[in-house]
Amino acid sequence: MAGKTYRVIQWATGTVGKVAIRHFAENPTYELVGTLVTNPKKVGKDAGEIAKIGPIGVIATDDVEAIVALEADAVHFAPSVHDLDMVCRLLRSGKNVVCPVGPFFPWERWKPDFDKLAAACADGGTSFHGSGIHPGFAGDLLPLTVARIMNRIDHIHLYETIDHLANPSNYIEFMGFGRESADLLANPGRSPEAPYMFAQSMEIVAKGLGLTIDDVTAKFDVATAVRDIDYGRGVVKQGTVAGQHYEWTGWADGKPLITYHCFWTMGDENIEPRWNAGVSGYRIRIEGDPPMEVTMARPAAAEGVQYLGLPWTAMAGVNVIPAVCDAAPGIVTHFELGVPTLRGLFRPD
Structure with a gap:
């Protein structure tokens, strides 16, 4: 299978989608055959131009029916708002789906979603994989990989750190930065379902250690701005929320x-x-024998240290598309993937 080319569709062209398009264009393992956009201003544009690499001959469309009708091996499905029914439709159309927004693992709370996905895979003879970065790679596959060289594990800690001033995003307003502390603590920006979404990754780690997650507990703390903080689109006023610490324990x-x-x-x-x-x-710290710590971050550059979470999110899914396509039909988790063969990555400049 080393020389096989996989025909792929990129669904949505936000930051994750653009990274995927650039990789599909550069890696001979893939042939990009379609791009679905939701922004009317992108319709009719070349996918390469959207991804800022120049024309590649694939014109973006918002025509869902045309995309579903395309012959392709896989869809990298990366919208900002998840659509499980559309994923199931793509699977039934004969296309494998890799989805950065999950779902990731059939923990009991998510069983109905996985039942729908499994039925769609059976109907289409296809496979589904939820990739992500956290939930996903950083919160499950990476801790399990590190655990392999441990003698004893007492407690695993995973830290996600994002400086939104250095890495501006739409999450600044959405997550409630700039709100009063009491208001945000009473009404967090993150959904009450968030701990259970992340619990899918916790259950992957637990299963890999021969255990199961019995309960999930949550804590939420905030920090306030010591001065007015201008972030370009607005200002976080002194005394309002400028730091958030969510802590979820399985x-x-x-x-x-x-x-x-x-x-x-x-x-x-x-x-x-x-x-x-x-x-x-991301940083993994394992209390046990021997103590272990692993950091996943961009090296310091002239502009400072930046968060690469979205590019990592794209590549965590893109790199396993061939393995998902080649897998037996059904749900493909990290356990089914094993150690996948990564194709086309060695391309020295």
Whole structure:
């Protein structure tokens, strides 16, 4: 299968979609045959121009029927708002689907969604994989990989740190930066379902250790701005929320097995209390024998350390498309993927 070319469709062209398009254009393993956009201003544009690499001969469309009718091996399905019914339709049309927004693992709370996906895979003779980055790679596959060289595990901690001042995004307003502390603590920007979405990754880790997640507990703390913070589109006023720390813990056998710490700030130097959460990226810390720590972050550059979560999210899915296409029909989790062969990555400049 080493020389096989996979015909792919990119569904949605936000940051994740653009990264995927650039890779499809550069990697001879793939042939991009279609691009679905939701922004009317992008309709009729060349996908390469949308991804800022120049024309590649694939014209973006918002015609869902035309995309569904295309012959393709796989769809990299990366919209900002998930659509499980559309994923199922694509699967039934004979296309394998890799989806950065999951679902990721058939933990009990998500069983109805996986039942729908499994039925669609059976009807289409296709496979589905939820990739992501967190949930996804950083929160499950990476801890399990590190655990392989441990003698004993007491407690696994995963830290996601994002400086939204250095890495502006639409999440600044959506997550409630700039709101009063009491208001945000009472009405968090993240959905009450968020801990259970992340619990899918926790259950992957638990299964890999021969356990199961019995309960998930949550904590939420905020920090306030010590000065007005101008982030381009607006200002986070002094005294309002400029830092958020979500902490979710998965319990197994009555003890904490894995804790996810999500630190989102408008610059650590701009908040009180200062959390000193480290550079933007992911850090795994395992309490046990021997103690273990692994950091996943971009090396410092002239413009400072930036968060690469969205490019990583794209590549976590794109790189396993061949393995998902070649897998037996059905749900493909990390356990079914095993150690996939990564095709076309070695392309020295």
